[in-house]
Amino acid sequence: MISTSSRLLQLLSLLWSRTSWTAGELAQRMDVTERTVRRDVARLRDLGYDVESDPGHWGGYRLRESRSHLPLVLDDEEALAVSVALREAAQTRVLGDDQAVLSALLKLRQLLPARVASRLGAMDGVFEHTTRVCGQPLSPGMLAGLAQVCRRGERITLSYRSMQGTDTVRDVDPYRLVFTGNRWYLVALDVAKGAWRTFRADRVIDVHPTGRLVHVPDPPDAARLVAEMLVSDYPLYAVVRLPLSLDDAMRAVPPTAGTHEPDGPHATIVRIGGTDAESLGEYLMRLGVPLTVLSPDSVREAVRRRAIALVESNGSAGATGSSPRP
Known part of the structure; x- marks a missing residue:
């Protein structure tokens, strides 16, 4: 609609x-x-x-x-x-x-x-736009408030509603806001657990600044943390080596679809999640680059089957098709 x-x-x-x-x-x-x-x-x-x-x-x-x-x-x-x-x-x-x-x-x-x-x-x-991923309305005031406490480095008491509808209240040290193209995420340190967490900004119910300024030690790569969270719920993962620089690999496989590690200046190791080996094999074939599947064997075999079928299909077409006219 x-x-x-x-x-x-x-x-x-x-x-x-x-x-x-x-x-x-x-x-x-x-x-x-x-x-x-x-x-x-x-x-x-x-x-x-x-x-x-x-x-x-x-x-x-x-x-x-x-x-x-x-x-x-x-x-x-x-x-x-x-x-x-x-x-x-x-x-x-x-x-x-x-x-x-x-x-x-x-x-x-x-x-x-x-x-x-x-x-x-x-x-x-x-101009037309596809339907956006549904979520709770996020006010510019809430977004600006989260950005302000991130910039100041001020500990906040965060009221948050989980995907299951459970409300929690916790103290967090906000660090960065990350936009994925669909949603905003707050990256913050959960004080009680001593662990970094990501929070969907549209699920934030309320924010209470504590007035306590904190220094966050050894902060993570916020965009990478969100990317890892987004691809962490798949039953199967493929690790592949792309013959592309890190920037080119991130354009081929966006951060919302996989995590990236440079393997020298001209190659990148990418971890991609999927529902099964066949769907992952199809996704990798669509990338159109001479990639190497490092693991698992099931995904490697799925890519091999598709590559062989493509070669045989084009070979048989060449053998049975009519010869080009002089």
């Missing part, structure tokens, strides 16, 4: 593209009900857009153009860059709850010159 942010941007783009639309026309173009259209029009009005409407079944919606000017010293490309960045933040929820970001974006767009607003409207008409 399309998100509220996407719908409002699409609705705004349609209203800018034509003088008047009926609720039925907008509903058909957006693939929603007329009730949703009316609700989204009300949201735009709450955000400050002057959307006029005529009563009756055939009444239309019109967007009255703003005569405001951009009160910023930005040229067209700079204004476009800021607006695109806000648009992506609203879509991906990189800053938490998308409503505050979306509100800022729509307010900014009212102040843009028409030539810049039309370019953004073209994006809204053609």
